[in-house]
Amino acid sequence: MTQSADTAPDQVARLLALVPYLLARGEVRLDDAATHFGTDADQIERDLRLLFMTGLSPGLPGDLIEVDLEALEGDRIIRVDNADYLARPVRFSPAEATALVVALRTMVEAAPTEARDVIERTLAKLEEAAGQDGEGLLRLHVTPTPLEASAVRPTLEAAIEHGHQVEITYHVPSRDQASQRVVDPRGLARVEEVLYLDAWCHTAQGDRAFRVDRILSATELDTPVLDPGARARDLTGGWFTDAETTTVTLRLAPPARWVVEYYPVTAQRPGPDDTVDVDLEVASEQWVQSLLLRLAPHATLLAPAAYAQAFTEAAQSTLSLYQADGVDS
Structure with a gap:
């Protein structure tokens, strides 16, 4: 299993934590910051150079965060200024706080054990503050669905926490079959009203x-997962189904590189002429064709060959309709 490279969401999350971290310490050695955030010094330096383009609206020079480049490039010390507003308490409007509470209530049902306590404490603070302001709107609760109350969920959560493999019996309605599989569980994700297990399937x-x-049954095994550092994918995009998926390989030119940020790419490799080859797990050939039409002419379908041939035939058929009407392609 190949780990994907650092993505834009990764960098944004790190930047949101990096600035308060630096403000609390005054100055930090570049290597120490890299160690703290689990990355390398070059990546932290790229993050800091991005900060020059961030700040308060309207984005004039005096509104942007300042980084002492002389100290950074010379002594490899990080100093930031003009970012004190990030350390001030945030005040939410009732509508903003209500939306946040609803989102957190949804997250807490599928959150890992170690994160659930943090989410519940945050909810308690929000609801207490809302009560002091006389805003009863925030006292909202999301009742767990029967899916989330599944008997196998505690076993899955324990295996994820322990980094162990799980043997599951899984029912596939389209074939009316139950199959036994050994999987490396990564996380649980709620998509709309359905709870999913994101995992690497050895079968x-x-x-x-x-x-x-x-999942009809689940047994936590003593064997550790093969890739303990693998991160759970973002399954909230709604593009996948629970059917058997197919690995699709796309070659993306720079204008199509946004795919890496918006869809869970399982692997990526440098391609020729500043392109990148990416693998995605998809459940629908039609979804792939739709994506390629959006990306044209900046993407090429490399595999599987059957998908590539079907897309070529579909594209030629579409072009023929325009040509039949006397429209030049």
Whole structure:
């Protein structure tokens, strides 16, 4: 399993934590900051140079965060200025706080054990503050669905926490079959009203998203997962289904590189002429064709060959409709 490279969401999350970290310490050695955030010094330096373009509206020079480049390049010490507003308490409007509470209530049901306590404490503070302001709107609760109350969920959560493999019996309705699989669980994700297990499946030799309500049984094994550092994918985009998926390889030119940021790419490799080859797990050939039409002419479907041939035929058929009407392609 190949780990994907640092993405824009990764960098944004790090920047949001980096600035308060630096403000609390005054100055920090570049290597120490890299160690703290689990990355290398070059990446932290790229993050800091991005800070020059961030700040308060309207974005005039005096509104932007300042980084002491002389200290950074000379002594490899980080100093930031003009970012004190990030350390001030945030005040939410009732509508903003309500939306945040609803989102947190949804997250807490599928959150890992170590994160659940943090989310619940945050909810308690928000609801207490809302009560002091006389705003009862925030006292909202999301009732767990039967899917989330599944008997196998505690076993899955324990295996994720321990970094152990799980043997599951999974029912596939389209074939009315139950199959036994050994998987490396990564995380649980709620998509709309359905809870999914994101995992590497050793039977299919690929990433899979299993509906928890279709896992008939689950047994935590003593064997550790093969890749303890693997991160759970973002399954909230709604582009996948729980059917058997197919690995699709795309070659993306620079204008199409946004795919890496918006879809869970399982692997990526440098391609020729500043392109990048990416692998995605997809459940629908039609979805792939739709994506390629959006990306044209900046993407090429490398595999599987059957998908590539079908897309070429579909594109030629579409072009022929324009040519039949006397429209030049």
